[in-house]
Amino acid sequence: MTTLTTPTVAQLAEIARTLSEWQTADWRGFLHPGDLGWHSMVGAEKSAADLRCWTADGSIVAIGMFDGDDLFRMAMDPSALDDDQLARQIEADLTSVRALPPGAVTVEARGALALQARLRAQGWDTGQPWTPLQLDLRAPVPANPRNVALRVEEIGLDEAEEWTAVHWSAFKGTTPSAEERQRLIQRWTTMATGPFAHLAHYLIGYDNIDQPVAVTTVWTAGIGRPGLIEPMGVHRDHHGHGYGTAITLAGAHALQQHGASTAAVVAENSNAGALATYIAAGFTTSEPVADLTRTQV
Numbered sequence: 001m002t003t004l005t006t007p008t009v010a011q012l013a014e015i016a017r018t019l020s021e022w023q024t025a026d027w028r029g030f031l032h033p034g035d036l037g038w039h040s041m042v043g044a045e046k047s048a049a050d051l052r053c054w055t056a057d058g059s060i061v062a063i064g065m066f067d068g069d070d071l072f073r074m075a076m077d078p079s080a081l082d083d084d085q086l087a088r089q090i091e092a093d094l095t096s097v098r099a100l101p102p103g104a105v106t107v108e109a110r111g112a113l114a115l116q117a118r119l120r121a122q123g124w125d126t127g128q129p130w131t132p133l134q135l136d137l138r139a140p141v142p143a144n145p146r147n148v149a150l151r152v153e154e155i156g157l158d159e160a161e162e163w164t165a166v167h168w169s170a171f172k173g174t175t176p177s178a179e180e181r182q183r184l185i186q187r188w189t190t191m192a193t194g195p196f197a198h199l200a201h202y203l204i205g206y207d208n209i210d211q212p213v214a215v216t217t218v219w220t221a222g223i224g225r226p227g228l229i230e231p232m233g234v235h236r237d238h239h240g241h242g243y244g245t246a247i248t249l250a251g252a253h254a255l256q257q258h259g260a261s262t263a264a265v266v267a268e269n270s271n272a273g274a275l276a277t278y279i280a281a282g283f284t285t286s287e288p289v290a291d292l293t294r295t296q297v
Helices: 009-021 033-042 044-049 084-095 113-121 157-172 178-192 243-257 272-280
Strands: 002-005 051-056 059-066 071-076 103-108 125-136 151-155 200-206 212-219 227-234 262-268 289-296
Touching: 002 084, 009 033, 009 044, 009 051, 009 059, 033 044, 033 059, 033 178, 033 212, 033 227, 044 051, 051 084, 059 084, 084 113, 113 289, 125 272, 151 157, 151 243, 157 178, 157 200, 157 212, 157 227, 178 200, 200 243, 212 243, 227 243, 243 262, 243 272, 262 272
Parallel strands: 071 103, 227 262
Antiparallel strands: 002 051, 051 059, 059 071, 103 289, 125 262, 125 289, 151 200, 200 212, 212 227
16 A cells, blocks of 8 residues: 655655665656755755655655645656556545645656656646756766866855855846845755755856856765756856856766766756757757646646
């Protein structure tokens, strides 16, 4: 019998270990411990409340995470990806007991073939495609193709303001207000001192006049397993200089130093700039994957 539960804060370490064990060489872009880590800026209690675990015979067989109100991201035990009985149970739990909120929702169940088939049979539509990319770290990390001068440092709590300012600029395209800046620093600090902090390495890239111009965070899943790049961004005033590729390669090198088998990331097919950056850094693409969408009533 499979049971669905919402974990406690005390169970987060077990969930991270389990999810790490599911990261395999044929990674298809599904939920990674680093995704839990990035989400943990909401705090440990909210992180636990946003998770769902399906357990059978005392072992976790599927993990889901609410990433906002309308996106549910999943990973499954690799041995259960084709398990139709488990897929049927998860589909029933997600819809029949109204685990998902009303309105337009998306389920990210990459690689979970039986669950995807079950959801499609119940009328779920195919969403926008995403492309998984990986860089093999068993070989030397490639040299920067444009020989960009970027000094990269792994940073800690003291550099939270610099890191968050570059990240905000990269993804928002604006300068944060004083209030926004303090909120960002607080959330970043919560993440960097939270239950998944030991998995993370935070990097800042400085240009030749020591301006912070690019950032990334990389997340490990253990020796010999794929590590995740989440996120990576370049300050809006410094696009076009190759800093994205350079910071990506620095992140891959950091993962390699901590025993990762590959550096992995997923980019929207519509984000041509991100795809080009990772490909320029030597990443290879896998077959695109699509999430499933539906309007709940």
